Amino acid sequence: CALPGRTGWTDEGHDTDRNRFQPATGTRRVLTLFVDFPDAPAADRPEPYAAHLAPAADWMSRASHGRLRLENTTLDRWIRMPADSTSYGFARGLTFEAHEKYLRDAVTAADPHADFSRYDMVHVVPARTATAIPFSPTYLHDPATPGITADGARLKWAVTFGQDMWRWGHKVAAHETAHTFGLPDLYSFTGATHQYAGGWDVMGHIAGHAPQYLGWHSWKLGWTSDAQVACLPAAGRRTVRLTPVERAGGTKIAVLRTGETTAYVAESRRAEGNDATACSTGVLVYRVDSATPTGEGPVRIMNANPTAAPPTGCTPLDLAAYAPGQSFTDPATGVRIDVIAGGRTGDMVRLRKG
Structure with a gap:
């Protein structure tokens, strides 16, 4: 489920050029x-x-x-x-x-x-x-x-x-x-600055409420191992128990590959560690495209609660996390992600494709 970089610069691909960028470990x-x-x-x-x-x-x-x-x-x-x-x-x-x-x-x-x-x-x-x-x-x-x-x-x-x-x-x-490790900007170079990722990663809104690096970034940088990634590369279904990205250990991300350079990712987020002030918690779902250049939305957060009124200091996209009973679907790719359960130790999701 790792994607190849296609921009020749900072992007979401895992084939980081180690001559241009330094190791992150x-x-x-x-x-x-x-x-x-x-x-x-x-x-x-x-x-x-x-x-x-x-x-x-x-x-x-x-x-x-x-x-x-x-x-x-x-x-x-x-x-x-x-x-x-x-x-x-x-x-x-x-x-x-x-x-x-x-x-x-x-x-x-x-x-x-x-x-x-x-x-x-x-x-x-x-x-x-x-x-x-x-x-x-x-x-x-x-x-x-x-x-x-x-x-x-x-x-x-x-x-x-x-x-x-x-x-x-x-x-x-x-x-x-x-x-310098190869990560791109997640904020937008045109239009609304934080339209794509909100405050969910320091590569987007630096002063965001949940600035912990996305689980996808942690994998790209070598902080998360391949064994901590649940992959659904083709049609099928899989149930995954996710450990919050703010904690060490456990399965960190579930990835559904949808194309040569595209995938959907689900991860568990909690209001602790670097995310102590998170505006919402639960399962974060986002689309990754390693062919999209920095500043043009290589990561786009799917908002579980687009009509919710955010509390003071938070934005609508900061409330994007999915709760048990909620689902994300993309008819164009046949992707469905159901949040089955959630609790102190993390979240359980069911992945379906095709």
Whole structure:
């Protein structure tokens, strides 16, 4: 039931290009640099910046059930960039070349103070005075270009934070770092921003109420094993007991494959762990298409309760979870998913196809 990637970039396929993207398991060594600028000198110490982002490591360890460890080293000093903050062209539509120049300048300026060969990736954090650096893009190297080297090592992956880190908090690091693992954006680049996935995965709404990575993503990243996936690859039926994705162990997802690049997925969600503030609990059902590009809805949540009035702070799609007695059907593919039972330990679903 694993799907092949078809976009040539971040997508929902399991055949992740390990030259372009880094592994999401084991220990990944991160160096955090704090930068200021001639036109935006720092007005405070870097320690509060480090403290603001530090919870991301524990958050991702919890999300991965201990399969991923971010070992973060901070260079506790301001590194002065060689050019004004306004010269780097930070705006939506920032080009790869402009972004790489910004990162290269930061690495070059910090090189006398750090051995970059010791790290897998770099985080670059700007002073709060640098309002011309507003958002936080991920850097993924291009193997066809010379790229950035320091201390004899090529820098392949980085997150360059912007002022939006103060809005999103530490989970912006979880979102952006996951791009270096190959995950796409689940929010929409056009139209209603959270029309596809709502707040059900940090790759969608970073400040969503249930930001734990989807079970499909956990499988793609290697945090969930093949043995924890119940697959229905063709016509037939199968009953599956699902353990909540927020917990370790058990069967995590049930997958009904519907085409070369498409499948429906069912998983159990509970208001605990990274999802402690979830607006609804039960069985989450979603459609995956590994040929759909990032930002165009590669994952689309099916809403069990489209007419329900969400409580304050929640959106209609945040109430999408299916309860016992509810069913999802797709006549076009012959798919039916019935929620048979639910309780403290998880949910039981019956899959049918054809």
